[in-house]
Amino acid sequence: MPNQAPYALIFDMDGVLIDNTAYQARAFQLLFRDLGLTTNARRLLERQNGMPATKILETVFASDVPKKKLTTYADQREFLYRTIYWDKRKEVAGLTEFLKASRAAGFKIGLGTGSGLDTIGYIIDHLDIRQYFDVVITKDDVDKGKPHADTYVLTARELGVPPERCVVFEDALVGEQAAYKAGMRCIALSTSVKPDKFQAPLTVIKDFTDFTPKKVVELLEQHPNVPKPSKQMANRQYMQA
Incomplete structure:
Protein backbone atom coordinates (compact mmCIF):
# COMPACT_ATOMS: atom_id res chain seq x y z
CA MET A 1 0.00 0.00 0.00
CA PRO A 2 1.23 3.57 -0.67
CA ASN A 3 2.84 5.50 2.21
CA GLN A 4 -0.02 7.98 2.55
CA ALA A 5 -3.62 7.86 3.75
CA PRO A 6 -4.91 4.30 3.43
CA TYR A 7 -7.45 3.32 0.86
CA ALA A 8 -10.91 2.39 2.08
CA LEU A 9 -13.38 -0.12 0.72
CA ILE A 10 -17.02 0.71 1.40
CA PHE A 11 -19.59 -2.00 0.78
CA ASP A 12 -23.30 -1.83 0.24
CA MET A 13 -25.00 -4.91 1.71
CA ASP A 14 -27.91 -6.22 -0.37
CA GLY A 15 -26.69 -7.44 -3.74
CA VAL A 16 -23.05 -6.99 -2.73
CA LEU A 17 -22.38 -9.09 0.35
CA ILE A 18 -25.29 -11.35 -0.61
CA ASP A 19 -27.07 -12.04 -3.89
CA ASN A 20 -30.61 -11.49 -2.64
CA ARG A 89 -28.52 -16.74 3.23
CA LYS A 90 -25.00 -17.08 1.89
CA GLU A 91 -22.26 -14.69 0.87
CA VAL A 92 -21.44 -13.70 -2.68
CA ALA A 93 -18.73 -16.08 -3.86
CA GLY A 94 -15.23 -15.13 -2.68
CA LEU A 95 -16.37 -12.40 -0.28
CA THR A 96 -14.73 -13.58 2.95
CA GLU A 97 -11.40 -14.28 1.28
CA PHE A 98 -11.48 -10.84 -0.31
CA LEU A 99 -12.28 -9.17 3.01
CA LYS A 100 -9.45 -11.04 4.73
CA ALA A 101 -6.98 -10.13 2.01
CA SER A 102 -8.08 -6.49 2.07
CA ARG A 103 -7.58 -6.24 5.82
CA ALA A 104 -4.15 -7.83 5.45
CA ALA A 105 -3.31 -5.32 2.71
CA GLY A 106 -4.09 -2.40 5.02
CA PHE A 107 -7.44 -1.28 3.65
CA LYS A 108 -9.99 0.31 5.94
CA ILE A 109 -13.36 -1.38 5.44
CA GLY A 110 -16.83 0.04 5.95
CA LEU A 111 -20.42 -1.01 5.40
CA GLY A 112 -22.88 1.63 4.23
CA THR A 113 -26.43 0.42 3.69
CA GLY A 114 -30.02 1.58 3.54
CA SER A 115 -31.01 -1.26 5.88
CA GLY A 116 -31.53 -1.02 9.64
CA LEU A 117 -29.43 -2.58 12.38
CA ASP A 118 -31.63 -5.63 12.84
CA THR A 119 -31.57 -6.43 9.12
CA ILE A 120 -27.81 -5.98 9.03
CA GLY A 121 -27.40 -8.40 11.91
CA TYR A 122 -29.68 -10.87 10.13
CA ILE A 123 -27.10 -10.97 7.33
CA ILE A 124 -23.58 -10.18 8.53
CA ASP A 125 -23.83 -11.99 11.86
CA HIS A 126 -25.29 -15.05 10.17
CA LEU A 127 -22.38 -14.95 7.71
CA ASP A 128 -19.94 -14.25 10.58
CA ILE A 129 -18.25 -11.35 8.79
CA ARG A 130 -18.92 -8.42 11.15
CA GLN A 131 -15.31 -8.54 12.38
CA TYR A 132 -14.04 -7.41 8.98
CA PHE A 133 -15.83 -4.05 9.09
CA ASP A 134 -14.28 -1.09 10.89
CA VAL A 135 -17.47 0.96 10.53
CA VAL A 136 -21.13 0.06 9.95
CA ILE A 137 -23.51 2.83 8.84
CA THR A 138 -27.25 2.18 8.62
CA LYS A 139 -30.34 4.04 7.44
CA ASP A 140 -30.79 5.31 11.00
CA ASP A 141 -27.45 7.14 10.94
CA VAL A 142 -28.30 9.54 8.11
CA ASP A 143 -31.06 12.00 7.27
CA LYS A 144 -31.13 11.12 3.57
CA GLY A 145 -30.55 7.66 2.14
CA LYS A 146 -29.25 6.77 -1.30
CA PRO A 147 -29.11 8.19 -3.95
CA HIS A 148 -28.02 11.05 -1.66
CA ALA A 149 -24.38 10.99 -0.65
CA ASP A 150 -24.93 10.98 3.13
CA THR A 151 -24.41 7.24 3.72
CA TYR A 152 -21.03 7.11 2.02
CA VAL A 153 -19.86 10.52 3.25
CA LEU A 154 -20.49 9.47 6.85
CA THR A 155 -18.88 6.05 6.35
CA ALA A 156 -15.70 7.66 4.99
CA ARG A 157 -15.67 10.22 7.81
CA GLU A 158 -15.97 7.50 10.43
CA LEU A 159 -13.20 5.52 8.72
CA GLY A 160 -10.98 8.62 8.66
CA VAL A 161 -10.28 8.29 4.94
CA PRO A 162 -10.80 11.09 2.38
CA PRO A 163 -13.41 10.41 -0.32
CA GLU A 164 -10.90 10.34 -3.14
CA ARG A 165 -9.24 7.33 -1.52
CA CYS A 166 -12.49 5.41 -1.08
CA VAL A 167 -13.99 2.93 -3.50
CA VAL A 168 -17.60 1.83 -3.14
CA PHE A 169 -18.88 -1.64 -4.03
CA GLU A 170 -22.44 -1.33 -5.34
CA ASP A 171 -24.99 -3.42 -7.19
CA ALA A 172 -27.58 -0.64 -7.48
CA LEU A 173 -27.86 2.31 -9.81
CA VAL A 174 -28.89 4.67 -7.01
CA GLY A 175 -25.92 3.45 -4.96
CA GLU A 176 -23.53 4.17 -7.81
CA GLN A 177 -24.93 7.70 -7.98
CA ALA A 178 -24.53 8.10 -4.22
CA ALA A 179 -20.86 7.14 -4.54
CA TYR A 180 -20.21 9.77 -7.21
CA LYS A 181 -22.07 12.42 -5.22
CA ALA A 182 -19.81 11.56 -2.28
CA GLY A 183 -16.70 12.07 -4.43
CA MET A 184 -15.84 8.37 -4.60
CA ARG A 185 -15.25 5.85 -7.34
CA CYS A 186 -17.29 2.70 -7.69
CA ILE A 187 -16.88 -0.98 -8.50
CA ALA A 188 -20.16 -2.55 -9.58
CA LEU A 189 -21.50 -6.04 -9.02
CA SER A 190 -23.82 -7.46 -11.68
CA THR A 191 -26.05 -9.29 -9.19
CA SER A 192 -29.06 -7.01 -9.65
CA VAL A 193 -28.81 -5.21 -12.99
CA LYS A 194 -27.01 -5.79 -16.26
CA PRO A 195 -23.46 -4.39 -16.46
CA ASP A 196 -24.32 -1.91 -19.22
CA LYS A 197 -26.91 -0.22 -17.00
CA PHE A 198 -24.25 1.35 -14.77
CA GLN A 199 -22.89 4.79 -15.54
CA ALA A 200 -19.12 4.63 -15.14
CA PRO A 201 -17.81 2.03 -12.65
CA LEU A 202 -14.11 1.19 -12.50
CA THR A 203 -15.13 -2.34 -13.44
CA VAL A 204 -18.09 -4.69 -13.14
CA ILE A 205 -17.64 -8.04 -11.38
CA LYS A 206 -20.08 -10.90 -10.89
CA ASP A 207 -18.55 -11.87 -7.52
CA PHE A 208 -15.27 -11.62 -5.57
CA THR A 209 -13.72 -14.81 -6.88
CA ASP A 210 -10.16 -14.06 -8.04
CA PHE A 211 -10.65 -10.34 -7.27
CA THR A 212 -7.78 -8.91 -5.19
CA PRO A 213 -6.82 -5.77 -3.25
CA LYS A 214 -3.98 -5.29 -5.73
CA LYS A 215 -6.52 -5.12 -8.55
CA VAL A 216 -8.45 -2.46 -6.65
CA VAL A 217 -5.35 -0.29 -6.30
CA GLU A 218 -4.53 -0.74 -9.99
CA LEU A 219 -8.04 0.37 -10.97
CA LEU A 220 -7.90 3.41 -8.68
CA GLU A 221 -4.54 4.44 -10.11
CA GLN A 222 -5.72 3.93 -13.68
CA HIS A 223 -8.88 5.99 -13.13
CA PRO A 224 -8.01 8.86 -10.77
CA ASN A 225 -11.04 11.03 -11.58
CA VAL A 226 -14.46 10.61 -9.97
CA PRO A 227 -17.33 10.61 -12.53
CA LYS A 228 -19.91 13.34 -12.20
CA PRO A 229 -23.34 12.05 -11.17
CA SER A 230 -25.68 11.42 -14.09
CA LYS A 231 -28.41 14.06 -14.38
CA GLN A 232 -30.68 11.50 -16.03
CA MET A 233 -30.25 8.95 -13.26
CA ALA A 234 -30.78 11.64 -10.62
CA ASN A 235 -33.98 12.82 -12.29
CA ARG A 236 -37.07 12.18 -10.19
CA GLN A 237 -38.98 10.79 -13.18
CA TYR A 238 -36.30 8.14 -13.61
CA MET A 239 -36.76 7.10 -10.01
CA GLN A 240 -40.52 6.67 -10.20
CA ALA A 241 -42.17 3.33 -10.80
Whole structure:
Protein backbone atom coordinates (compact mmCIF):
# COMPACT_ATOMS: atom_id res chain seq x y z
CA MET A 1 0.00 0.00 0.00
CA PRO A 2 1.23 3.57 -0.67
CA ASN A 3 2.84 5.50 2.21
CA GLN A 4 -0.02 7.98 2.55
CA ALA A 5 -3.62 7.86 3.75
CA PRO A 6 -4.91 4.30 3.43
CA TYR A 7 -7.45 3.32 0.86
CA ALA A 8 -10.91 2.39 2.08
CA LEU A 9 -13.38 -0.12 0.72
CA ILE A 10 -17.02 0.71 1.40
CA PHE A 11 -19.59 -2.00 0.78
CA ASP A 12 -23.30 -1.83 0.24
CA MET A 13 -25.00 -4.91 1.71
CA ASP A 14 -27.91 -6.22 -0.37
CA GLY A 15 -26.69 -7.44 -3.74
CA VAL A 16 -23.05 -6.99 -2.73
CA LEU A 17 -22.38 -9.09 0.35
CA ILE A 18 -25.29 -11.35 -0.61
CA ASP A 19 -27.07 -12.04 -3.89
CA ASN A 20 -30.61 -11.49 -2.64
CA THR A 21 -32.31 -9.14 -5.11
CA ALA A 22 -34.65 -11.83 -6.44
CA TYR A 23 -35.86 -12.52 -2.90
CA GLN A 24 -36.27 -8.81 -2.16
CA ALA A 25 -38.32 -8.46 -5.35
CA ARG A 26 -40.46 -11.48 -4.42
CA ALA A 27 -41.22 -9.97 -1.02
CA PHE A 28 -42.23 -6.66 -2.59
CA GLN A 29 -44.38 -8.49 -5.15
CA LEU A 30 -46.22 -10.39 -2.42
CA LEU A 31 -46.83 -7.12 -0.57
CA PHE A 32 -48.09 -5.44 -3.74
CA ARG A 33 -50.48 -8.34 -4.31
CA ASP A 34 -51.90 -7.90 -0.82
CA LEU A 35 -52.30 -4.15 -1.42
CA GLY A 36 -53.92 -4.62 -4.82
CA LEU A 37 -51.02 -2.99 -6.70
CA THR A 38 -49.84 -4.08 -10.15
CA THR A 39 -46.30 -2.65 -9.94
CA ASN A 40 -43.60 -4.96 -11.29
CA ALA A 41 -41.24 -5.31 -8.32
CA ARG A 42 -38.21 -6.49 -10.28
CA ARG A 43 -38.30 -3.51 -12.64
CA LEU A 44 -38.95 -1.22 -9.68
CA LEU A 45 -35.88 -2.48 -7.85
CA GLU A 46 -33.72 -2.14 -10.95
CA ARG A 47 -34.24 1.61 -10.64
CA GLN A 48 -34.56 2.04 -6.89
CA ASN A 49 -32.74 -0.81 -5.16
CA GLY A 50 -30.52 0.62 -2.43
CA MET A 51 -33.05 3.14 -1.17
CA PRO A 52 -34.82 2.59 2.17
CA ALA A 53 -37.97 0.49 1.71
CA THR A 54 -40.27 3.32 2.81
CA LYS A 55 -38.81 5.57 0.10
CA ILE A 56 -39.28 2.86 -2.52
CA LEU A 57 -42.87 2.34 -1.40
CA GLU A 58 -43.60 6.07 -1.63
CA THR A 59 -43.27 5.86 -5.41
CA VAL A 60 -45.81 3.09 -6.03
CA PHE A 61 -48.92 4.84 -4.74
CA ALA A 62 -50.94 7.30 -6.82
CA SER A 63 -51.51 9.54 -3.79
CA ASP A 64 -49.58 10.36 -0.64
CA VAL A 65 -49.53 7.69 2.05
CA PRO A 66 -48.90 8.61 5.72
CA LYS A 67 -45.39 7.84 6.92
CA LYS A 68 -46.69 5.54 9.66
CA LYS A 69 -48.54 3.41 7.12
CA LEU A 70 -45.47 3.27 4.85
CA THR A 71 -43.46 2.04 7.82
CA THR A 72 -46.08 -0.65 8.47
CA TYR A 73 -45.90 -1.76 4.83
CA ALA A 74 -42.09 -1.78 4.97
CA ASP A 75 -42.19 -3.94 8.10
CA GLN A 76 -44.56 -6.33 6.36
CA ARG A 77 -42.24 -6.54 3.37
CA GLU A 78 -39.29 -7.19 5.70
CA PHE A 79 -41.14 -10.07 7.36
CA LEU A 80 -41.97 -11.60 3.98
CA TYR A 81 -38.37 -11.19 2.82
CA ARG A 82 -36.88 -12.83 5.91
CA THR A 83 -39.34 -15.69 5.67
CA ILE A 84 -38.52 -16.58 2.08
CA TYR A 85 -34.77 -15.84 2.40
CA TRP A 86 -34.12 -17.51 5.77
CA ASP A 87 -32.60 -20.73 4.42
CA LYS A 88 -30.94 -19.04 1.42
CA ARG A 89 -28.52 -16.74 3.23
CA LYS A 90 -25.00 -17.08 1.89
CA GLU A 91 -22.26 -14.69 0.87
CA VAL A 92 -21.44 -13.70 -2.68
CA ALA A 93 -18.73 -16.08 -3.86
CA GLY A 94 -15.23 -15.13 -2.68
CA LEU A 95 -16.37 -12.40 -0.28
CA THR A 96 -14.73 -13.58 2.95
CA GLU A 97 -11.40 -14.28 1.28
CA PHE A 98 -11.48 -10.84 -0.31
CA LEU A 99 -12.28 -9.17 3.01
CA LYS A 100 -9.45 -11.04 4.73
CA ALA A 101 -6.98 -10.13 2.01
CA SER A 102 -8.08 -6.49 2.07
CA ARG A 103 -7.58 -6.24 5.82
CA ALA A 104 -4.15 -7.83 5.45
CA ALA A 105 -3.31 -5.32 2.71
CA GLY A 106 -4.09 -2.40 5.02
CA PHE A 107 -7.44 -1.28 3.65
CA LYS A 108 -9.99 0.31 5.94
CA ILE A 109 -13.36 -1.38 5.44
CA GLY A 110 -16.83 0.04 5.95
CA LEU A 111 -20.42 -1.01 5.40
CA GLY A 112 -22.88 1.63 4.23
CA THR A 113 -26.43 0.42 3.69
CA GLY A 114 -30.02 1.58 3.54
CA SER A 115 -31.01 -1.26 5.88
CA GLY A 116 -31.53 -1.02 9.64
CA LEU A 117 -29.43 -2.58 12.38
CA ASP A 118 -31.63 -5.63 12.84
CA THR A 119 -31.57 -6.43 9.12
CA ILE A 120 -27.81 -5.98 9.03
CA GLY A 121 -27.40 -8.40 11.91
CA TYR A 122 -29.68 -10.87 10.13
CA ILE A 123 -27.10 -10.97 7.33
CA ILE A 124 -23.58 -10.18 8.53
CA ASP A 125 -23.83 -11.99 11.86
CA HIS A 126 -25.29 -15.05 10.17
CA LEU A 127 -22.38 -14.95 7.71
CA ASP A 128 -19.94 -14.25 10.58
CA ILE A 129 -18.25 -11.35 8.79
CA ARG A 130 -18.92 -8.42 11.15
CA GLN A 131 -15.31 -8.54 12.38
CA TYR A 132 -14.04 -7.41 8.98
CA PHE A 133 -15.83 -4.05 9.09
CA ASP A 134 -14.28 -1.09 10.89
CA VAL A 135 -17.47 0.96 10.53
CA VAL A 136 -21.13 0.06 9.95
CA ILE A 137 -23.51 2.83 8.84
CA THR A 138 -27.25 2.18 8.62
CA LYS A 139 -30.34 4.04 7.44
CA ASP A 140 -30.79 5.31 11.00
CA ASP A 141 -27.45 7.14 10.94
CA VAL A 142 -28.30 9.54 8.11
CA ASP A 143 -31.06 12.00 7.27
CA LYS A 144 -31.13 11.12 3.57
CA GLY A 145 -30.55 7.66 2.14
CA LYS A 146 -29.25 6.77 -1.30
CA PRO A 147 -29.11 8.19 -3.95
CA HIS A 148 -28.02 11.05 -1.66
CA ALA A 149 -24.38 10.99 -0.65
CA ASP A 150 -24.93 10.98 3.13
CA THR A 151 -24.41 7.24 3.72
CA TYR A 152 -21.03 7.11 2.02
CA VAL A 153 -19.86 10.52 3.25
CA LEU A 154 -20.49 9.47 6.85
CA THR A 155 -18.88 6.05 6.35
CA ALA A 156 -15.70 7.66 4.99
CA ARG A 157 -15.67 10.22 7.81
CA GLU A 158 -15.97 7.50 10.43
CA LEU A 159 -13.20 5.52 8.72
CA GLY A 160 -10.98 8.62 8.66
CA VAL A 161 -10.28 8.29 4.94
CA PRO A 162 -10.80 11.09 2.38
CA PRO A 163 -13.41 10.41 -0.32
CA GLU A 164 -10.90 10.34 -3.14
CA ARG A 165 -9.24 7.33 -1.52
CA CYS A 166 -12.49 5.41 -1.08
CA VAL A 167 -13.99 2.93 -3.50
CA VAL A 168 -17.60 1.83 -3.14
CA PHE A 169 -18.88 -1.64 -4.03
CA GLU A 170 -22.44 -1.33 -5.34
CA ASP A 171 -24.99 -3.42 -7.19
CA ALA A 172 -27.58 -0.64 -7.48
CA LEU A 173 -27.86 2.31 -9.81
CA VAL A 174 -28.89 4.67 -7.01
CA GLY A 175 -25.92 3.45 -4.96
CA GLU A 176 -23.53 4.17 -7.81
CA GLN A 177 -24.93 7.70 -7.98
CA ALA A 178 -24.53 8.10 -4.22
CA ALA A 179 -20.86 7.14 -4.54
CA TYR A 180 -20.21 9.77 -7.21
CA LYS A 181 -22.07 12.42 -5.22
CA ALA A 182 -19.81 11.56 -2.28
CA GLY A 183 -16.70 12.07 -4.43
CA MET A 184 -15.84 8.37 -4.60
CA ARG A 185 -15.25 5.85 -7.34
CA CYS A 186 -17.29 2.70 -7.69
CA ILE A 187 -16.88 -0.98 -8.50
CA ALA A 188 -20.16 -2.55 -9.58
CA LEU A 189 -21.50 -6.04 -9.02
CA SER A 190 -23.82 -7.46 -11.68
CA THR A 191 -26.05 -9.29 -9.19
CA SER A 192 -29.06 -7.01 -9.65
CA VAL A 193 -28.81 -5.21 -12.99
CA LYS A 194 -27.01 -5.79 -16.26
CA PRO A 195 -23.46 -4.39 -16.46
CA ASP A 196 -24.32 -1.91 -19.22
CA LYS A 197 -26.91 -0.22 -17.00
CA PHE A 198 -24.25 1.35 -14.77
CA GLN A 199 -22.89 4.79 -15.54
CA ALA A 200 -19.12 4.63 -15.14
CA PRO A 201 -17.81 2.03 -12.65
CA LEU A 202 -14.11 1.19 -12.50
CA THR A 203 -15.13 -2.34 -13.44
CA VAL A 204 -18.09 -4.69 -13.14
CA ILE A 205 -17.64 -8.04 -11.38
CA LYS A 206 -20.08 -10.90 -10.89
CA ASP A 207 -18.55 -11.87 -7.52
CA PHE A 208 -15.27 -11.62 -5.57
CA THR A 209 -13.72 -14.81 -6.88
CA ASP A 210 -10.16 -14.06 -8.04
CA PHE A 211 -10.65 -10.34 -7.27
CA THR A 212 -7.78 -8.91 -5.19
CA PRO A 213 -6.82 -5.77 -3.25
CA LYS A 214 -3.98 -5.29 -5.73
CA LYS A 215 -6.52 -5.12 -8.55
CA VAL A 216 -8.45 -2.46 -6.65
CA VAL A 217 -5.35 -0.29 -6.30
CA GLU A 218 -4.53 -0.74 -9.99
CA LEU A 219 -8.04 0.37 -10.97
CA LEU A 220 -7.90 3.41 -8.68
CA GLU A 221 -4.54 4.44 -10.11
CA GLN A 222 -5.72 3.93 -13.68
CA HIS A 223 -8.88 5.99 -13.13
CA PRO A 224 -8.01 8.86 -10.77
CA ASN A 225 -11.04 11.03 -11.58
CA VAL A 226 -14.46 10.61 -9.97
CA PRO A 227 -17.33 10.61 -12.53
CA LYS A 228 -19.91 13.34 -12.20
CA PRO A 229 -23.34 12.05 -11.17
CA SER A 230 -25.68 11.42 -14.09
CA LYS A 231 -28.41 14.06 -14.38
CA GLN A 232 -30.68 11.50 -16.03
CA MET A 233 -30.25 8.95 -13.26
CA ALA A 234 -30.78 11.64 -10.62
CA ASN A 235 -33.98 12.82 -12.29
CA ARG A 236 -37.07 12.18 -10.19
CA GLN A 237 -38.98 10.79 -13.18
CA TYR A 238 -36.30 8.14 -13.61
CA MET A 239 -36.76 7.10 -10.01
CA GLN A 240 -40.52 6.67 -10.20
CA ALA A 241 -42.17 3.33 -10.80
